[in-house]
Amino acid sequence: MEITEVRIKLMEDPSDRLCAFCSITLDDCFVVRDLKIIQGAKGAFVAMPSRKLSDRCPKCHSKNQIRASFCNQCGVKLHPERAYKDDAGRSKLYADIAHPINSSCRDMIQKRVIAAFDEELIQAKQTGYICSYDDYEEERFAKLNDPESVVPIVNDEKEISSLTPQKTLPQESTPAVSSGTTMNLETEDGRLLRVDSQSRHEANAPGKREEPGEKQCQKTASVSDNFGDGII
Secondary structure: OOEEEEEEEEOOOOOOOEEEEEEEEEOOOEEEEEEEEEEEOOEEEEEOOEEEOEEEOOOOOOEEEOOOOEOOOOOOEOOOOOOOEOOOOOEOOEEEOOOOOOHHHHHHHHHHHHHHHHHHHHHHOOOOOOOOOOOOOOOOOOOOOOHHHOOOOOOOHHHHHHHOOOOOOOOOOOOOOOOOOEEEEEOOOOOEEEEEHHHHHHHOOOOOOOOOOHHHHHHHHHHHOOOOOOEO
């Protein structure tokens, strides 16, 4: 048996222990995908494609991953130490989907894949580099049935305000009262009083003595400030 092709997909984060995914072609007729190149304590090594182990809930019989603390279906609490242990006492959480059955085959795959990984690192630094690993566009974004339902993820408040449609609310006109403006006010007994805004502010000043009738004018004037009520 001969490995005729190796394709590498490098990871974007160089500090991650998972360095790359790869696929190998055996004798130009059989492909094994999703092998992992992991950086270990003694250097990079190749991990075979695997799946997460699961067991069934004793209450509802639904499947859950070994690491799950609660059942995904009924919510019952599961025992945390229910995984099988190997000879070294480590929990067995994954099972290989495809793997070599002897050390010579494993060493051959290891050397061939690591050599291709080192070459891929050199090629990735060159201009116009294109990854040859076929991931069937798994990294692309799916199309939505309703594109307008997409909510953009932004962190800047200015960007949020620019993306949010602004609704213009009708503004109610309020009478602007400036210094020196006179207003005609109607008292409770039907009389019309001409009040100067400047004199009204002076009447509210500390130490100013109120004359008879001014208190009633001020009360009516304060009511008239709300959207023009009381103004003739």
